Amino acid sequence: MGLDLRLHSIDVVTLRAPLALRLRDVGDTSLVSDDLVVTATDLSPAARRVALRATAGGTWTATLLPGMTTTQALDPSAWSALSRPFEIRVQDRRGRYLPLRFTTSLPSADPIAWPDFASLPLAVRQALPPPGSDVGRPPPFVPLFPSIAAAIPGSRAEVRAHLAIAEAGVPAGNASYAVMAVSVGGQLRGVGIADGEGAVVVSFPYPLLPTPSPAERAAGTTRFEWPVSIAVFCGRLAVRADGQPPPLNDILAQLNRTASQVLERLDGLASFPEQILRVGQPLVLRSARAAPHKPSSLFLLPA
Numbered sequence: 089m090g091l092d093l094r095l096h097s098i099d100v101v102t103l104r105a106p107l108a109l110r111l112r113d114v115g116d117t118s119l120v121s122d123d124l125v126v127t128a129t130d131l132s133p134a135a136r137r138v139a140l141r142a143t144a145g146g147t148w149t150a151t152l153l154p155g156m157t158t159t160q161a162l163d164p165s166a167w168s169a170l171s172r173p174f175e176i177r178v179q180d181r182r183g184r185y186l187p188l189r190f191t192t193s194l195p196s197a198d199p200i201a202w203p204d205f206a207s208l209p210l211a212v213r214q215a216l217p218p219p220g221s222d223v224g225r226p227p228p229f230v231p232l233f234p235s236i237a238a239a240i241p242g243s244r245a246e247v248r249a250h251l252a253i254a255e256a257g258v259p260a261g262n263a264s265y266a267v268m269a270v271s272v273g274g275q276l277r278g279v280g281i282a283d284g285e286g287a288v289v290v291s292f293p294y295p296l297l298p299t300p301s302p303a304e305r306a307a308g309t310t311r312f313e314w315p316v317s318i319a320v321f322c323g324r325l326a327v328r329a330d331g332q333p334p335p336l337n338d339i340l341a342q343l344n345r346t347a348s349q350v351l352e353r354l355d356g357l358a359s360f361p362e363q364i365l366r367v368g369q370p371l372v373l374r375s376a377r378a379a380p381h382k383p384s385s386l387f388l389l390p391a
Contacts, residue, residue, distance in 0.1 A: 104164045106156065106195030109140065109148040111178065113185075114231035115244055115278065115291035117218050119146035125179040128194065130154045132172065153195055167195040176200070177332070178232065184239070185232040186283055190336040201226035204337035212269075212343055215276040230336070233280060236287045244291050245365055247278070249373040251286040251320060252385040257355045262286030263388060265334055266322035267342050272314045272365065281339055284327045286385070294367060312367040318360065319347040320388050348388040351375045360386070 107128060111120045121142040128150060129137040136154030143149060152161045153174075160166050171193045178188040190203045205213065205226035213223040221227055240246040247270050251263035266282045270290045278292030297312050321342040325334045333339065350360040353376040365371050375387040 104162075104197060105149040105151055106153050106161055106164075106167060107140065107150040107174075108196075108199040109176065110146065110199055110229040111148065111232050112229045114216060114233050114280075115240075116293060117229075120185070120232055121146040121148070123181040124148075124185075125177075125181060127177050128153065128174045129177070130172065131175055131191070147199070156195070161195075164195075164197050167197060170195055176230075178230075180232075180235075183235055183237045186235050186281055187331075187333050188230070188232060188336055189332060190230070199228040200230060201228055202230055203335075204341070207337075207344070208340060209343055211276045212279060212340075216279060234289050234291055235283060236289050238289060238291070240289070240291050240370075242368065243293065245278070245294050245367075245371070247280075247290045247316065247318070247365070247371045247373065249288055249386040250384060251282050251288055251322070252387050253322070253324070253390060254351055254354055254375075254387040255389075259354070259385070259387070263320070263322045263324075263348075264327050265325040265339050265342075266320055266348075266388075267339065269319045269321070269343070271317050271319070274317075277316075279343075284331070284333070297367070314365050315362045316365045316371070317362050318350060318373065320350050320386075321345050322348045322388060322390060324390060346391045348391045351387045351389065353377070354387050 112118060113120055126140040126148045127137050128140065129135060138150045138154055140148040140150050152158065156170065160170060173191050174194045175189060175191050192200050210223065217227045236248065249268065251266050251268065253260040253263055263282055263286045264284045268280050268288050268290055269276055270278045272295050278290040280288045280290035282288040295314055323342045323345060325339065352358040352360050360375065363371060363373065373386045374384060
């Protein structure tokens with residue numbers, strides 16, 4: 089019997105999931121689908137929870153939500169009547185990203201969008217999603233913000249700091265969950281969130297490298313560097329006893345506040361000056377302190 093080499097059609101069956109979530113690194117918008125614990129908890133008194141699983145394409149899904157029957161889960165036309173609030177939580181087993189939580193209505197026929205994106209300042213909406221995105225529409229993903237334990241790829245800049253509050257010239261606690269924005273040449277390039285201890289890293293692609301002069305090429309002294317400025321937005325959000333962060337939309341809503349004054353010196357009132365970012369070198373920001381104390385934190389006055 090000869091080998092049958094004829095082409096045969098393959099049936100493709102598409103099933104709609106009542107929950108679909110894409111998580112992207114805020115620094116380069118790459119999908120993150122490994123080593124995360126992602127859950128959805130029904131906010132009704134029953135507080136039932138379901139664990140999400142990542143598909144091969146990097147989308148986190150649940151095929152059945154608490155309180156849904158299998159028949160309802162297979163019928164998207166019935167989902168609007170079942171809509172109710174769920175809390176989504178994300179935890180990184182490897183500690184690369186900060187914990188994340190937010191509330192959304194489920195089931196939904198569309199992927200979960202960035203919560204309260206439209207309320208962010210225009211400069212933030214232009215800088216963070218992929219280039220060319222519609223700044224008037226929430227991106228169909230939720231951002232993950234790196235922790236200070238993250239290994240930042242060499243193709244990206246990194247700006248690090250420990251943010252702390254100053255009152256009357258003395259330290260007055262960590263700036264927990266404050267937001268730090270980094271601009272290069274007056275253009276916002278990246279945003280980072282401090283953890284509960286005030287530690288923050290902002291990561292973003294380097295700007296276009298300048299063309300070295302012939303003299304620099306001949307001398308082999310080419311240095312790629314840019315002046316950067318920072319702004320810190322601190323609403324003094326509370327640290328919860330269970331260690332969970334505030335909701336993502338509450339954290340990012342701080343960007344609509346007046347920026348806090350960042351201090352050049354702990355014992356002064358002068359503002360923190362521009363710094364120089366160099367290729368391949370993390371930029372660590374610190375306010376100066378009077379001797380014999382060594383500088384360790386970037387201090388700010390609450391707005």
